[in-house]
Amino acid sequence: xxxxxxxxxxxxxxxxxxxxxxxxCAGCGAPxxxxxxxxxxxxxxxxxxxxxxxxxxxxxxxxxxxRCSFIHSAFENTAATMSGVEAAYxxxxxxxRVEADFVFVAVGGDGGTYDIGLQSLSGMLERGHRVxxxxxxxxxxxNTGVQRSxxxxxxxxxxxxxxxxxxxxxxxxxxxxLAVASAHGIPYAAQAAPSHWRDLVRKAEKAFRAEGPAFxxxxxPCPRGWRYDTAQTIELTRLAVETCFWPLVEVEExxxxxxxxxxxxxxxxxxxxxxxxxxxxxxxxxxxxIEEMQREVDENWRRLEALEHLTAPxxxxx
Amino acid sequence: MGEGVGPRxxxxxxxxxxxxQESAPDAAAPAASALPLPAGFRRARRKRTALTGNEAxxxxxxxxxxxxxxxxxxxxxxxxxxxxxxxVADGRVKTEFVTVESEHSAMSAVVxxxxxxxxxxxxxxxxxxxxxxxxxxxxxxxxxPIVMPVVNRALSAPINIHCDxxxxxxxxxxxxxxLWSEDAQEAYDNVIQAVRIAEDPRVLLPxxxxxxxxxxxxxxxxxxxxxxxxxxxxxxxxxxxxxxxxPDRPVTVGPLDLYDFYFEHKRQQAEAMAAARAVIxxxxxxxxxxxxxxxxxxxxxxxxxxxxxVVVLGSAAGTARFVxxxxxxxxxxxxxxxLRVFRPFPACEMADALRGLHAVAVMDRCDGFSAAGGxxxxxxxxxxxxxxxxxxxxxxxxxxxxxxxxxxxVNVVYGLGGRDVDPGDVEAVFDLLFRHIEGEEPxxxxxxxxxxxxxxxxxxxxxxxxxxRE
Numbered sequence: 001x002x003x004x005x006x007x008x009x010x011x012x013x014x015x016x017x018x019x020x021x022x023x024x025c026a027g028c029g030a031p032x033x034x035x036x037x038x039x040x041x042x043x044x045x046x047x048x049x050x051x052x053x054x055x056x057x058x059x060x061x062x063x064x065x066x067r068c069s070f071i072h073s074a075f076e077n078t079a080a081t082m083s084g085v086e087a088a089y090x091x092x093x094x095x096x097r098v099e100a101d102f103v104f105v106a107v108g109g110d111g112g113t114y115d116i117g118l119q120s121l122s123g124m125l126e127r128g129h130r131v132x133x134x135x136x137x138x139x140x141x142x143n144t145g146v147q148r149s150x151x152x153x154x155x156x157x158x159x160x161x162x163x164x165x166x167x168x169x170x171x172x173x174x175x176x177x178l179a180v181a182s183a184h185g186i187p188y189a190a191q192a193a194p195s196h197w198r199d200l201v202r203k204a205e206k207a208f209r210a211e212g213p214a215f216x217x218x219x220x221p222c223p224r225g226w227r228y229d230t231a232q233t234i235e236l237t238r239l240a241v242e243t244c245f246w247p248l249v250e251v252e253e254x255x256x257x258x259x260x261x262x263x264x265x266x267x268x269x270x271x272x273x274x275x276x277x278x279x280x281x282x283x284x285x286x287x288x289x290i291e292e293m294q295r296e297v298d299e300n301w302r303r304l305e306a307l308e309h310l311t312a313p314x315x316x317x318x
Numbered sequence: 319m320g321e322g323v324g325p326r327x328x329x330x331x332x333x334x335x336x337x338x339q340e341s342a343p344d345a346a347a348p349a350a351s352a353l354p355l356p357a358g359f360r361r362a363r364r365k366r367t368a369l370t371g372n373e374a375x376x377x378x379x380x381x382x383x384x385x386x387x388x389x390x391x392x393x394x395x396x397x398x399x400x401x402x403x404x405x406v407a408d409g410r411v412k413t414e415f416v417t418v419e420s421e422h423s424a425m426s427a428v429v430x431x432x433x434x435x436x437x438x439x440x441x442x443x444x445x446x447x448x449x450x451x452x453x454x455x456x457x458x459x460x461x462x463p464i465v466m467p468v469v470n471r472a473l474s475a476p477i478n479i480h481c482d483x484x485x486x487x488x489x490x491x492x493x494x495x496x497l498w499s500e501d502a503q504e505a506y507d508n509v510i511q512a513v514r515i516a517e518d519p520r521v522l523l524p525x526x527x528x529x530x531x532x533x534x535x536x537x538x539x540x541x542x543x544x545x546x547x548x549x550x551x552x553x554x555x556x557x558x559x560x561x562x563x564x565p566d567r568p569v570t571v572g573p574l575d576l577y578d579f580y581f582e583h584k585r586q587q588a589e590a591m592a593a594a595r596a597v598i599x600x601x602x603x604x605x606x607x608x609x610x611x612x613x614x615x616x617x618x619x620x621x622x623x624x625x626x627x628v629v630v631l632g633s634a635a636g637t638a639r640f641v642x643x644x645x646x647x648x649x650x651x652x653x654x655x656x657l658r659v660f661r662p663f664p665a666c667e668m669a670d671a672l673r674g675l676h677a678v679a680v681m682d683r684c685d686g687f688s689a690a691g692g693x694x695x696x697x698x699x700x701x702x703x704x705x706x707x708x709x710x711x712x713x714x715x716x717x718x719x720x721x722x723x724x725x726x727x728v729n730v731v732y733g734l735g736g737r738d739v740d741p742g743d744v745e746a747v748f749d750l751l752f753r754h755i756e757g758e759e760p761x762x763x764x765x766x767x768x769x770x771x772x773x774x775x776x777x778x779x780x781x782x783x784x785x786x787r788e
Contacts, residue, residue, distance in 0.1 A: 046562050048430070059573035069562040072572035073429050073456050080423035084388060084430025084438070085562060087414040091385040091436055092563065095412060098435070100565035120426065123419035 005039055005201045014039035015067075017047070022065035023057040027230025029220030029237065030054050030136040032194045034107060037134050037216065040204035044068065044102045046089075048082040050112030051075040053143045054136065076116035079124035079133060082106040086129045103208055104131040110151035111141040114177050125184040125213045132207045135177065136220035146225040150175040153245075154296070155289050156277045158225070163280035168289050173296055181215040182251040188214040190250035190259075195238035199248055199259055206252070219246045227276025239271040244301045256307040265301075268294045364542040364609075371502040371534035374541060375441070375467045375527070376401035378509035380411055381549035384465075385436035385556075388416035388427035392446040393479045394531035395469040399441065421446035425453035432462035433571045435561030437513070439464065443531060444471035447485045451492070457524045458493025459587065460571060463516030463556075464524040466494075467509060470632065470683075471531040472735040480736020481531040483632065483683040487693045489526070493587060495594050496661040498631040499529040503541040504658075507611055510544070513553040514601045520593040528660075530633040532736065544609065552608060591662045598659055615664035617656040618671050620646060624653025626751035627672065629680045629698055631657040634732070634739050638681075641744040652748050657694070665701035672702060675725040677751040681784075683733045691781045695729035702727065726754055730773070732784035743785050746773050750782065 005011050017038045024031050030053060038045060045068040049055040055072045058065040073081040082104055092098040106124070108117050113135040124131060140158050141147040147160040154173045157163040161170040182189040188210040192200040200218065207214035219237050223230045240246035241260060245268060248260040269290065272278040281290050369377065376398045379387070391399045406415040414431075418424045424440045431438040442450065447468055457464050468486050472478040486496060497512060499505035505527060512525040529535065544552070560569050575583060599614060606612040617635075620642050621627055630638050635656040645652035655671055655678075657664075672678055680699070682692025690696070702724045730747050733739045750773055773782045 044565055046434075056574045059570050061573040061575040061579050064570035064573060066570055067568060069564070069568040070570045071430060071433050071562060073426055073460075074452055077422060077426035077453065080418060080426035081430035083416055083418070083423070084386060084427030084432075085434045086430075087386045087388070087416050087427065088431040088434035088436035088438070089563060091412065091414040091431075092434070095385070098563045100563070102563060102565075119419060120423050123423055126419070127417065 004205055008197075011036070011039055011197060011201065015041070017041070017045055017066065017068040018058065019065050019067060023060065024053065025223060025230070027221070027223040027233045028053070029138060029194060029222065029233050030109070031058075032233070033136045033200075033218040033220045034134065036194055036197055036200050037105065037132070037204040037207075037218070040201045040208060041103055041105070042101075042208055044100055046071070046082075046085055046102055046104050048072070048078045048085060048104070048106045050078040050106075050108035050117055051143075052109040052112055054107060054109070056143065075112055077120050078106045078108050078112060079117060079131070080120040082131045083124045083127065083129045086131050104129075106131050106133045108133075108135055109142070110135060110137045110139060110149045111143075113137075114151045114175050115149050118180075121181070122184065125181060125186050125215065128186075128212045130210075130212060132204070132210075132214045132216065133181075134216045134218060136218055138220045138222040138225060139174075140222070140225050142222045142225045146222075151177070154293055155272075155281050155286075157280055158277070163286075168286045169277075169280060178215070178217050178249065178251070181217075182254070184213075185254070186210075186215060187212045188250070188252055189217075190215070191217045191219075191246065192248060193219045193237040193241050193246055195234045196241060196248060196260060203250055203259075206250070225277065227279075228274050232274060236271070236274065239266065239274075242266045243268050243271045244297050245271050247301060247304055249304055255311045255313065256304065258304055258308055268297050364544075366540045367543055368538050368540050369502060369506075369543075370397070370536055370538055371505050371529055372397035372469070372536065373401065374502040374506040374539075374543070375509055375529070376405075377543060378506050378549070379439060379441075379467075380405045381544065381546050382437070382439070382465075382510065382513055382553055383411045383550070384413055384439040386414045386416065386428065386431035386438045387440065388418050388424045388431065388438070389440045390418050390421045390424045390442070390446060392421070392443045394471055394535045395441050395443040395446070395467070397535070398467060398469075421449040422453060425450040425457065428464050428466075429453060429457050429460065429462055432457070432464050433460065433561070434563050435556075435558050437517075437556040438462075439466065441467040441469070443469040444473055444479075444485045447489060448473060451489065454489055454492040454494060454524075456572070459583070461522040461587070461590070462524060463513075463522055465509065465512045465516055465527065466524065467505070467527045467529070469531045469535045470528055478735040479531070481533050481633075481683070482734045482736065483528070484685075484734075486526060486528045487684040487686070490661060490693060493523065493591070494661060495521070495523055495525040495591070495598075496659065497525060497527050498658055498660060499527065499534065500633060500635045500656060502529075502534055502537070502539040503611070504613070505529040505534060506541060506543065507605065507609070507613065510549055510552060511598075511601045511605050511613070514604075515594060515597055517556055518597045518601075519559075521590055521597050523587075523590050523594065528632070533633045542609065542611075548608060552605070594662050595664070598662075613658055615659045615667055616671065617658060619654040619656065621653035621655060621671060621675075623651060625651040625676045625755055626748055627653035627655055627675055627678050628730075628744065628747055629655045629657060629672075629678060629694065631660065631694065632683060634681060634683070634744075637739060637741055638744050641741045641748065644741070645745070645748055650748070650752065660694070663697055663701070665697075668698055668701040672698070672725055676755045677726040677728070679728050679730050679747045679751055681730045681732055681747070683731075685731050685734065691729040692731050695727070695781075699727045726751075727780070728754075729781045730784050731781060737785055739785065747784065
């Protein structure tokens with residue numbers, strides 16, 4: 001498949017549906033992720049957004065940072081709301097009352113997607129609405145002040161799973177939402193990171209082309225929640241990919257593929273070290289937690305390779 | 319509704335004649351009487367069809383043919399979803415039918431569809447409405463003219479699938495217009511009128527059409543229906559000013575609205591609900607011209623010279639009308655006020671209609687658990703206090719009316735969880751009122767009388783529980 005957006009220059013020249021001047025924090029990964037996705041949109045877009053940072057910081061009445069139509073309804077229902085928008089489009093198109101082409105994007109953070117919005121996401125995927133669902137995963141409820149979500153990595157210090165004398169921070173591993181989404185049998189699901197923008201835009205293009213629902217899970221660092229210097233956002237997502245903490249994968253019609261293999265896999269420590277939310281892990285008996293987390297990252301990579309092998313089209317047949 | 323309990327529906331023509339005879343004495347309370355028919359009006363003769371309430375409402379939905387319907391089944395609303403799915407499967411409607419995974423998503427999907435410029439409908443009951451609660455406010459606050467039949471059912475816990483009004487009463491402050499229906503005919507008529515009320519540019523608010531679970535939803539009634547063409551012409555095509563799918567004018571719906579604008583938007587919403595007071599009768603007049611069936615904000619029945627009356631909404635109005643006739647034959651001055659529109663609340667009309675009475679019982683098929691009476695009771699009594707800037711003034715009252723201030727108002731909580739209310743129960747309510755007025759002893763077969771059999775005063779003596787055991 002040929003890439004529509006081939007260079008950074010072309011990426012910068014793509015239609016800016018989300019304009020600068022919004023009030024997201026410096027260094028926030030979410031608008032970067034959303035702008036890279038929308039750069040791949042083939043035409044007019046309607047964006048739906050769950051309650052969260054992106055929504056509250058881009059639509060402060062009477063201003064809006066959106067050049068396309070935008071709808072926010074509530075926290076847990078952006079997939080259901082966009083199901084209705086897409087159903088209206090199909091109905092009005094069929095009646096000749098809407099003639100323009102539109103594509104539909106639903107956006108939620110990990111809170112609105114992994115947790116409170118999981119049911120409506122599942123409904124939208126199962127019913128087959130032609131909507132690209134984008135999760136910007138920053139690993140906690142950042143809008144309300146860094147509370148844990150089911151996307152929070154093991155060992156992270158948040159305000160509802162704080163590290164303390166008796167706790168190493170979050171004890172549970174992250175939910176594998178890519179596997180959950182792809183288990184709906186949707187045509188396209190992928191995981192991406194803004195540092196690898198070519199890979200991300202290519203995945204977004206595939207998502208827009210899919211004849212049905214598509215799901216994109218995008219790593220979006222939060223300087224406040226992860227506690228790092230705002231200039232390091234892209235570098236951190238690169239480290240997440242190169243340590244295999246955040247593998248770049250896609251699931252196309254049920255076939256799993258790893259879309260980026262680090263030449264030299266870096267130790268997980270390199271990703272954890274710059275972040276204040278993991279600082280407590282480097283003290284005393286918490287160090288063994290890092291070993292545990294490294295084992296889980298390695299195990300997950302082996303699982304992805306096995307899935308890739310298992311779901312690959314049979315060779316030499318036909 | 320048992321046989322003979324709903325004389326208006328069983329003998330429509332006679333009922334209407336009675337209403338016509340009533341219109342002269344009721345001229346003293348102009349706003350309360352049914353709307354006059356337009357000049358040159360002639361009652362249409364239509365074929366009657368036997369339908370359940372749910373069949374009638376599903377038929378109205380098919381005839382309206384919304385662009386999008388998103389719904390989730392729940393007893394006793396389930397029929398509607400099934401019927402509508404069949405209309406879609408048989409190619410009888412062009413509607414996009416979204417089989418959502420919950421009522422929360424049903425309301426969310428119709429919010430999205432309506433914002434996208436589609437005419438959108440859903441339907442629900444009880445816990446389904448409760449699950450929608452968050453999104454009800456988003457529909458009204460975003461000024462989306464969604465229409466939703468609500469088949470009234472008790473709320474859990476304990477779980478109970480039968481009729482009461484706790485579900486819709488819980489949503490009374492959600493910014494939705496609420497139309498209530500006495501029978502399947504009125505439910506059908508209300509659904510069609512609701513579309514025009516909701517979409518009127520002066521209103522642009524969502525509308526609930528409430529009707530009693532099982533009592534109306536599952537009972538057969540012979541009713542008059544319009545042709546598909548008549549309905550389509552009556553509701554017209556929805557052409558919103560703004561839509562997500564307008565390629566030339568993108569719009570942001572549901573923005574963050576802080577202390578500098580939120581209050582103004584809520585004020586506009588309140589004004590829209592007030593504007594519905596004028597729009598609802600206009601739509602009713604247009605509907606009367608088409609069908610001969612005339613609806614106001616409320617209906618008064620033999621109220622003009624009544625001393626005692628009940629205020630009721632839903633199917634119990636038919637039972638109450640039957641009892642009023644029986645008491646009138648005995649020479650007792652009984653009357654009925656049936657509330658059709660609960661939101662916007664017709665406070666002025668209510669006060670005008672009730673101001674001359676001696677005693678009024680407001681019947682609530684819902685206990686608001688305020689420990690001070692049900693929701694309809696509190697609103698009716700409030701409407702009677704100090705309205706139009708005037709104090710209750712005996713000198714302004716017509717001769718022979720209540721001499722000492724506004725009528726005594728008591729609350730009767732009844733029918734929770736589908737507990738049947740029969741004519742004897744309503745008679746017990748009137749007995750209570752006449753006892754208050756005349757100091758009479760309650761009538762009854764035994765020494766204790768009907769009253770003590772079925773009316774239980776609560777610790778707050780204004781609130782009585784009808785037909786409940788100790």
